[in-house]
Amino acid sequence: MNFLCKYNKIVTPIAISVALLFFVSGCKSTEQQESDPTKITIEGEMTAELTAPPLVPKPIGDRKATKLIVNMEILEKEGEMAEGVRYVFWTFGGTVPGSFIRTRVGDEVEFHLKNHPDNKLPHNIDLHAVTGQGGGASSSFVAPGHEVTFSFKVINPGLYVYHCATAPVGMHIANGMYGLILVEPEGGLPKVDKEYYIMQGDFYTKGKNGAPGLQAFDMQKGVDEHAEYVVFNGKVDALTGDNAITAKVGETVRLFVGNGGPNLVSSFHVIGEIFDNVHVEGGDMVNKNVQTTLIPAGGSAIVDFKVEVPGTFIIVDHSIFRTFNKGSLGMLKVTGDENKTIYSGKQIEGIYHPEGGTIQSMPNDDKVVASPKPVSLKERIAAGKTVYSKTCFACHQAAGEGVPNAFPPLAKSDYLNENVDRAIDIVLHGKSGEVTVNGKKYNSVMTAQTLSDDEIANVLTYVYSNWGNNNKEVTPAMVAKVRNKQAH
Amino acid sequence: MKPILSLSLVLFIGFYLCTNAYGQTQTMALIEAGSYTPIYGRDATIVKVKNFSMDIYPVTNQQYLQFVKENTKWRKSKVKKLFADGNYLTNWKNDTTLNSKMQMQSPVTNVSWFAANAYCQCQGKRLPTIDEWEYVAMANQKMADARRLKSYNQYILNWYEAPKTYANLIGQTFKNYWGVYDLHGLVWEWNADFNSVLMSGESRKDSSNDPNLFCGSGSLGATDLMNYAAFMRYAFRGSIKANYSVQNLGFRCVKDVPSKQRVL
Numbered sequence: 021m022n023f024l025c026k027y028n029k030i031v032t033p034i035a036i037s038v039a040l041l042f043f044v045s046g047c048k049s050t051e052q053q054e055s056d057p058t059k060i061t062i063e064g065e066m067t068a069e070l071t072a073p074p075l076v077p078k079p080i081g082d083r084k085a086t087k088l089i090v091n092m093e094i095l096e097k098e099g100e101m102a103e104g105v106r107y108v109f110w111t112f113g114g115t116v117p118g119s120f121i122r123t124r125v126g127d128e129v130e131f132h133l134k135n136h137p138d139n140k141l142p143h144n145i146d147l148h149a150v151t152g153q154g155g156g157a158s159s160s161f162v163a164p165g166h167e168v169t170f171s172f173k174v175i176n177p178g179l180y181v182y183h184c185a186t187a188p189v190g191m192h193i194a195n196g197m198y199g200l201i202l203v204e205p206e207g208g209l210p211k212v213d214k215e216y217y218i219m220q221g222d223f224y225t226k227g228k229n230g231a232p233g234l235q236a237f238d239m240q241k242g243v244d245e246h247a248e249y250v251v252f253n254g255k256v257d258a259l260t261g262d263n264a265i266t267a268k269v270g271e272t273v274r275l276f277v278g279n280g281g282p283n284l285v286s287s288f289h290v291i292g293e294i295f296d297n298v299h300v301e302g303g304d305m306v307n308k309n310v311q312t313t314l315i316p317a318g319g320s321a322i323v324d325f326k327v328e329v330p331g332t333f334i335i336v337d338h339s340i341f342r343t344f345n346k347g348s349l350g351m352l353k354v355t356g357d358e359n360k361t362i363y364s365g366k367q368i369e370g371i372y373h374p375e376g377g378t379i380q381s382m383p384n385d386d387k388v389v390a391s392p393k394p395v396s397l398k399e400r401i402a403a404g405k406t407v408y409s410k411t412c413f414a415c416h417q418a419a420g421e422g423v424p425n426a427f428p429p430l431a432k433s434d435y436l437n438e439n440v441d442r443a444i445d446i447v448l449h450g451k452s453g454e455v456t457v458n459g460k461k462y463n464s465v466m467t468a469q470t471l472s473d474d475e476i477a478n479v480l481t482y483v484y485s486n487w488g489n490n491n492k493e494v495t496p497a498m499v500a501k502v503r504n505k506q507a508h
Numbered sequence: 509m510k511p512i513l514s515l516s517l518v519l520f521i522g523f524y525l526c527t528n529a530y531g532q533t534q535t536m537a538l539i540e541a542g543s544y545t546p547i548y549g550r551d552a553t554i555v556k557v558k559n560f561s562m563d564i565y566p567v568t569n570q571q572y573l574q575f576v577k578e579n580t581k582w583r584k585s586k587v588k589k590l591f592a593d594g595n596y597l598t599n600w601k602n603d604t605t606l607n608s609k610m611q612m613q614s615p616v617t618n619v620s621w622f623a624a625n626a627y628c629q630c631q632g633k634r635l636p637t638i639d640e641w642e643y644v645a646m647a648n649q650k651m652a653d654a655r656r657l658k659s660y661n662q663y664i665l666n667w668y669e670a671p672k673t674y675a676n677l678i679g680q681t682f683k684n685y686w687g688v689y690d691l692h693g694l695v696w697e698w699n700a701d702f703n704s705v706l707m708s709g710e711s712r713k714d715s716s717n718d719p720n721l722f723c724g725s726g727s728l729g730a731t732d733l734m735n736y737a738a739f740m741r742y743a744f745r746g747s748i749k750a751n752y753s754v755q756n757l758g759f760r761c762v763k764d765v766p767s768k769q770r771v772l
């Protein structure tokens with residue numbers, strides 16, 4: 021058998037068609053008006069600055085159109101979805117969402133898509149900013165360990181989503197393969213002081229929200245559109261605490277907001293702010309004085325606003341269970357002098373009772389899922405931290421400092437340290453009415469929490485072990501005792 | 509005369525250079541003839557497969573090392589670029605030495621289709637066709653066709669998300685119905701006709717080729733998961749070319765079994 025002959029028979033490589041920018045050849049008549057973006061000539065070439073979220077490359081709208089080289093690497097890698105929850109993300113540029121690409125109208129983009137050799141799967145990219153078949157997807161299909169190059173001219177200004185479109189598309193997107201590409205208009209967007217990149221996505225894990233360990237993707241939940249996590253920038257807490265985005269009083273802030281989906285539409289809202297301008301759906305139309313803007317899956321919006329007063333402004337998907345139960349919560353921390361005219365400080369901004377104003381008691385039947393049982397105090401504290409960041413954090417804050425006049429502190433709390441059974445009871449059954457903590461009066465509502473005895477023991481032990489509290493260890497037996505005594 | 513002579517010479521040299529260092533029968537499993545409907549193929553009809561035998565394990569680094577020692581033209585430094593791209597044996601320290609982190613009993617990867625094809629021929633074997641490979645690979649431990657089982661598909665999907673499995677040793681996944689290991693869960697594998705099912709990777713475009721598969725399956729519940737697990741394999745095959753050498757892509761060989769020979 022002569023296998024040299026065989027070579028010739030078998031070499032029938034898959035023809036990968038080159039993207040045809042047919043609009044270029046489509047207009048050959050007469051003098052073109054200067055406003056025809058397909059006729060913008062380019063000068064020189066440069067390599068695009070790419071940034072990981074929440075950062076955005078520097079504005080470039082005031083430069084001339086150019087040949088812009090984009091180098092994008094695809095990485096399949098394990099990362100953190102939430103405290104203690106791991107997930108294998110498929111990424112453009114190593115982050116979810118992928119690197120932010122900034123272009124201006126008329127740029128001719130030479131796109132290099134590189135699939136890391138360690139990756140298992142072929143991928144491609146569909147950029148919504150591309151005019152051409154598949155948005156580039158049919159030209160960019162690339163095997164692991166290989167690189168493809170294709171080119172396109174950006175002719176429509178706006179903020180566009182890009183994503184992987186390899187079968188099964190839903191799974192590639194659900195694993196994090198999306199990002200934003202901005203096409204600035206001639207002359208650029210109006211100047212602002214701060215720009216940030218935020219992208220929402222929904223995730224479908226085998227385990228329920230909060231189930232620890234490495235979680236597999238659950239195809240059926242994806243098909244059913246039953247998300248376990250809805251998050252900004254690829255993980256719970258990507259934009260909270262130390263990761264919060266920041267601004268100073270008096271500054272203008274622009275958010276480039278996208279929604280990768282794959283399924284859910286976002287009701288994007290910043291608690292305590294009103295968007296001065298919204299580029300609706302990322303296009304030219306500007307709406308003013310908007311409270312909540314709808315961002316479709318595979319769509320975007322550009323919002324900007326001036327921050328007038330200091331504080332922590334909570335960024336949410338106002339489909340609000342997602343925010344308080346699935347993770348779509350971010351923070352904008354504004355520092356500077358107060359402005360009592362705009363905001364008195366005595367009234368309470370952003371108290372939000374999604375469950376209504378009264379205590380709710382969820383049926384405590386046997387459906388409580390047991391979490392793995394920590395043995396040592398250290399493990400109990402670690403497990404408790406996870407519960408805290410899921411359940412308590414939004415009101416009582418990262419360091420247990422609470423929110424003045426609204427939610428009492430847990431740090432150095434006399435009320436907490438005085439009576440552990442009372443603390444257990446409050447977590448079990450909720451609390452309303454006036455309490456005095458560290459000399460200050462609070463009159464608010466805490467709802468009953470549907471946590472297992474183990475989880476309550478863990479989270480209270482975590483709280484007692486931190487922030488100057490008395491290091492009391494709470495055991496599941498102690499919780500069970502209170503639960504049984506108070507059963508109703 | 510002249511062409512025939514040189515052809516004979518090539519044949520002779522080719523045969524001479526292909527040293528078969530191993531007795532193979534005990535390393536192969538007999539696969540009984542049968543028929544099945546593939547998930548995705550040139551046509552949606554039933555495919556018939558004849559009796560054949562298949563390597564129980566993918567070809568290992570050790571076996572491939574032996575091959576390149578005996579067949580110098582398939583060494584990293586000697587191989588023709590037409591037959592193997594720049595990633596060919598990219599992790600090897602040199603022509604006949606693995607990198608210190610690699611294990612002899614891991615599957616060989618970063619080999620092109622041409623190299624894999626030559627290897628099999630030197631063993632008196634050949635690469636399996638997609639039909640043959642898929643036929644054996646639809647088995648789980650107990651059933652010849654487990655494709656409708658959730659657990660079977662979940663196993664495959666989980667592997668897609670498990671990083672760096674190419675560094676694992678052979679034989680650590682399950683032994684399937686036919687006695688074959690590692691068809692799922694270790695590395696992708698070359699097929700003789702890997703590029704006969706065209707997928708551009710743009711699944712929405714591909715959908716016009718086979719509306720039954722894509723549009724229909726969108727409304728089906730039961731087979732979706734099964735399709736997803738298999739699509740990705742076909743998508744992978746669609747992304748490669750015969751001279752590609754890929755980190756997660758290895759191979760194994762098969763051999764025809766004379767039709768008279770009855771299987772157990």
